Amino acid sequence: MSFWSAKGLQGSGSRWSFSNETWNGTIAPGQSVTFGLQTASSADKIAKNIVLNGTPSVEAPVTGGGSSGGGGVVPPVTGGGGTAPASARRVVAYYPSWGIYEKGYQVSDIPADKLTHIIHAFARISPAGEIAMIDSWADVEKPFGSDTWDTPLRGNFGAYKRLKATYPKLRVLIAVGGWFDSGRFSDVAATADARAKFAVSVRNFVVKYGFDGVDLDWEYPVVATDVNANVRPQDRGNFALLAAAIRTEFDAQQAIDGRTYEITAATPAGFDKFEEIDLAALAANLSFINLMTYDFHGRWNAAQTGHNAPLFASASAPNGRYTADEAVRGHLAAGVPSNKIVLGVPSYGYGWVGVKSSAPYGGATGTGPGTLPAEPGFYDYRTVAELVRTNPSAEKWDEQAQSSYYYDGNLWIGYDSPRALRRKLTYVADKNLGGVMFWETSTDIRDNSSASQLMRIAGSEMP
Numbered sequence: 359m360s361f362w363s364a365k366g367l368q369g370s371g372s373r374w375s376f377s378n379e380t381w382n383g384t385i386a387p388g389q390s391v392t393f394g395l396q397t398a399s400s401a402d403k404i405a406k407n408i409v410l411n412g413t414p415s416v417e418a419p420v421t422g423g424g425s426s427g428g429g430g431v432v433p434p435v436t437g438g439g440g441t442a443p444a445s446a447r448r449v450v451a452y453y454p455s456w457g458i459y460e461k462g463y464q465v466s467d468i469p470a471d472k473l474t475h476i477i478h479a480f481a482r483i484s485p486a487g488e489i490a491m492i493d494s495w496a497d498v499e500k501p502f503g504s505d506t507w508d509t510p511l512r513g514n515f516g517a518y519k520r521l522k523a524t525y526p527k528l529r530v531l532i533a534v535g536g537w538f539d540s541g542r543f544s545d546v547a548a549t550a551d552a553r554a555k556f557a558v559s560v561r562n563f564v565v566k567y568g569f570d571g572v573d574l575d576w577e578y579p580v581v582a583t584d585v586n587a588n589v590r591p592q593d594r595g596n597f598a599l600l601a602a603a604i605r606t607e608f609d610a611q612q613a614i615d616g617r618t619y620e621i622t623a624a625t626p627a628g629f630d631k632f633e634e635i636d637l638a639a640l641a642a643n644l645s646f647i648n649l650m651t652y653d654f655h656g657r658w659n660a661a662q663t664g665h666n667a668p669l670f671a672s673a674s675a676p677n678g679r680y681t682a683d684e685a686v687r688g689h690l691a692a693g694v695p696s697n698k699i700v701l702g703v704p705s706y707g708y709g710w711v712g713v714k715s716s717a718p719y720g721g722a723t724g725t726g727p728g729t730l731p732a733e734p735g736f737y738d739y740r741t742v743a744e745l746v747r748t749n750p751s752a753e754k755w756d757e758q759a760q761s762s763y764y765y766d767g768n769l770w771i772g773y774d775s776p777r778a779l780r781r782k783l784t785y786v787a788d789k790n791l792g793g794v795m796f797w798e799t800s801t802d803i804r805d806n807s808s809a810s811q812l813m814r815i816a817g818s819e820m821p
C-alpha cells in the first residue's frame with residue numbers, strides 16, 4: 359500500500375489512521391484537502407470498498423497489467439477539491455489564439471470528439487495583477503461561422519461556446535502565462551492579498567466567458583529565464599498557495615451555479631526546474647498537471663541533432679535525465695498522484711541540415727528551414743508526416759529512446775510519430791497516469807479523419 363499528501367499513523371488489518379502533512383494541516387473556509395491511497399493488487403485480487411470516515415472512495419481499475427493498480431482515490435475531506443477519478447484518462451490539447459493568423463487554424467477545425475479538454479493559450483497577467491486577454495480581436499471580436507456584428511460573444515471564445523454545445527462533455531480551460539507572459543506570476547503569488555485579487559479576477563473571467571477552469575502556465579517558479587527574470591525563492595510554496603486561492607473562489611462559484619471548475623498547471627519536465635516547486639502541495643489543489651515532456655533538445659543547439667521528446671535516454675544523449683520517464687518519476691517521487699499526471703506529447707519536431715549520420719545527437723551545419731519561414735528549425739508534425747508519406751524509408755526508430763526521427767541523408771528531424779505516441783499511451787497505462795496532452799492543435803494533421811493524426815490516435819486508442 360502507498361499513500362501521498364498524508365501521514366500513516368497506524369494500521370491494523372483493514373483499518374488505517376492518517377493525519378495531515380505539515381503543509382496541509384490548515385483548511386481555509388471553502389477549501390478542500392485531498393490525499394491519495396493506492397493498494398497493491400492483481401487482476402484476480404482487487405482491493406474494494408475503501409471508505410474514508412464513512413464515505414466510499416472512487417474505485418480505480420487495474421491497468422497496465424501490473425501489480426500497482428486497484429485501490430481507490432480517496433475523496434476530498436471537504437467538497438470542491440476537483441479530484442478526478444483515476445480511471446478517467448484525459449486527452450488534452452492546447453489551442454493557440456494566434457493559430458487563426460499565419461497557420462490558418464480555427465477552433466472549428468479542432469477534432470473535439472477526440473478530446474476531453476481544450477486549453478486556450480494564452481491569457482496574461484495585467485500590471486494590476488489580474489488575468490487579462492492578450493489578443494481581444496482573436497478571442498472575442500473576430501467573427502467566425504454564423505457570427506454577425508451583434509453576436510454577443512464572437513472570436514475564439516464564441517467558437518468554444520458553439521463547440522461545447524455540440525460536445526457537452528468537452529471541457530475548455532483558459533491558460534494564463536506561458537513562456538512570454540510569466541513575468542508577473544511571482545508577484546501575484548507573493549502575498550495573500552495579491553493571491554486573492556488574482557483569484558477573484560480568474561473567477562470573474564472564467565464565468566464571464568464560459569470557461570470550465572484555468573490552467574496556470576508559470577514558466578518557471580524560482581528559476582529565471584531570459585524572458586522571466588522576476589522570480590523569488592518563495593515561489594516554491596507560493597505556487598500552491600496561488601492555486602489554493604483560486605480553488606476557494608471556484609468552490610464559492612460552484613455553490614452558486616452548480617458547475618465544476620477545474621484548476622490545472624503546466625509543469626516543467628527538466629529536473630533542474632520541477633525540483634524547485636513543491637509539487638505535492640501544488641497537486642493537492644489541482645485537478646491534474648500537464649507535464650511538458652518535450653523540448654529536451656531542439657533548434658537552440660544548431661550544431662547537434664537530437665530528440666525533442668524521448669521517452670527514455672539514448673546512450674549518446676548529452677543529459678540522460680532529460681527524458682519523459684525521468685520527469686514522470688520525479689513528479690511521482692515528489693508526491694504527485696499518478697492519475698494527476700498528464701503526459702505532454704509534442705505535435706511538432708525540430709530539424710537540422712548538413713547531417714552526415716543518421717544516429718541521434720550527431721553533428722549538423724545548422725537548423726532546417728522549418729514549416730514556416732518565421733520559425734526556422736521548427737517543423738509542424740503535419741509537415742513531417744507529409745515528408746514521411748513521400749519518403750517512408752526515411753522514418754527511423756531509436757530503440758533506446760523509444761522515439762522516432764526522420765533522416766534523408768541531409769535533413770534530420772526529431773519528432774513524435776504515431777508509433778512513438780502509441781508507445782507513450784502504453785507507458786501511460788503502465789504508470790497509471792492521467793492521460794496525454796498535446797502542444798498544440800494547429801501543428802497536427804488537419805484532416806480529422808486521418809489515421810495518422812496524433813489527436814485522433816490518442817482519442818481513439820487511449821487505454
